[in-house]
Amino acid sequence: MASSRLVIIGSVALDSIEGPAGKRDDVLGGSATYACYSASFFAKPELVAPVGKDFPATARAVLAERPIDTTALETLDGPTFRWSGRYTAGFKSRETLSLNLGVFMQFLPSLNEKLPPGSILFLGNIDPDLQLAVLDQAGPDAFVACDTIDHWINAKKPALLKGLAKTSLMFLNDEEARLLSGEDNLIKAGKAIRKMGPKAVALKKGEHGVLLFTADGIAALPALPLEGVSDPTGAGDVFAGAALGFLAQSADRSDARLRAALARGTVMSSFAVEDFGVERLRKVAPADIDQRLTALQQLIKF
């Protein structure tokens, strides 16, 4: 199996989360944490992110449980990124209670070298200008996957569009897709975003699954049925991390392989939301993943 490098750039954070399933403080989170933790079930991701000197040894120990290369996890002067938020009943919406970017303010992600052909680079939800800077460092041969949020679509659309033109696989949720495309209809939205540059668009619909738009057409996967959601924080990053970890196992970037990758994303995010932070993922065994992949096949069989 010709495996590829998988470089994941984003945040490592300490979150305080409250919602229908309770309240937790100082939960290890952040886009890069979630994506790496999930990807590590399929590949050995390289984590590029900053933490502060206050980053606890217990959190480092949780990262160390998985095959994650933390060489590029920088410790900077200042506090670790902290976010606190509250989910409403039924997890219908969430509200940010406080946000302290801390060392993330000074973060200038650096790759030190161009990435070899076939490498996968995941640019988590960070400032589109930073995404562009990393894209330049990575060179033209990497398979670049991006995530973003409504804030950057509103605040930095030109930089985001420049990045999109160099993106192989764009991850967005339904609201972000509508906002970015100006289209209400999600099929029109996905197609419109693909015309902005990305070879493929993965449009995540939460409990309603995911749509994939490529040159060859559209794929759709439902989500696995879940009754007991505890914490949806990071589910999108877990989704992307699993998909990219799976892609990194080979040089195959075909539609069939992308679909199989999204199935891994579907499975890993179904685990992730069952407990706070990465707690559920810490307990996942390879056989559990196979079992849910089979359940997903069974779910859609007709």
Add this chain to the structure above:
Amino acid sequence: MASSRLVIIGSVALDSIEGPAGKRDDVLGGSATYACYSASFFAKPELVAPVGKDFPATARAVLAERPIDTTALETLDGPTFRWSGRYTAGFKSRETLSLNLGVFMQFLPSLNEKLPPGSILFLGNIDPDLQLAVLDQAGPDAFVACDTIDHWINAKKPALLKGLAKTSLMFLNDEEARLLSGEDNLIKAGKAIRKMGPKAVALKKGEHGVLLFTADGIAALPALPLEGVSDPTGAGDVFAGAALGFLAQSADRSDARLRAALARGTVMSSFAVEDFGVERLRKVAPADIDQRLTALQQLIKF
């Protein structure tokens, strides 16, 4: 192929519809019309509904284009059921502008006889007390499918629950499922409704597809990707009609057969919404159905 009788009870109406795709008056509609028209691609449904003396010959001619048994289409003194409604941008919601039940007020659906074992009876969205009366006439051997709307869940829940206990397959959309079950989570909602009596629950999510709950577990099918929705009126009845028409082709009521039936519902409703009323269905050929079934298989393949 041992085919079953398929009796469809509901309304035949003349609708005035306006929305993003334009405005049409006197569109042939009603739950029984939509369900029969769709079912007629798979079986010969028996239409049980009333119309007024004003029901136009042109509308009768449209019904006559399909193999629909209209022996029990009664013509009563008074005006035909008329509904007018308006869809908002993106078909996000609809508003009833006027409603005249007309002859539907005096409608006492009658089967004249108990249905032979294996027969399928579809009780479209009508007063749950009427549904109960028909259930008694039908006898215990029919496979009963029901539809309802939020109005009856609010106004006549006890009668609705009595009917549910005798129902084989209940069709609801997501909002109705939440309202009836009191559960926000659709998986919990589907399971809770199944506990009210129906052997199977088909929970329709519009553009997000359908969930099926049975004793054996859950199935999920996405909707076919559609960019050009013109009129979603009756899509749920078209869905149910196709599913039941397909079931009527054999005595098989297994989970596998139910899933295959929902795939037919998915395909036929994808056609129906592409034009006003049954206009798109009038142009559907069997090969078109096969093509979209293949597209649905292809859509979810991973």
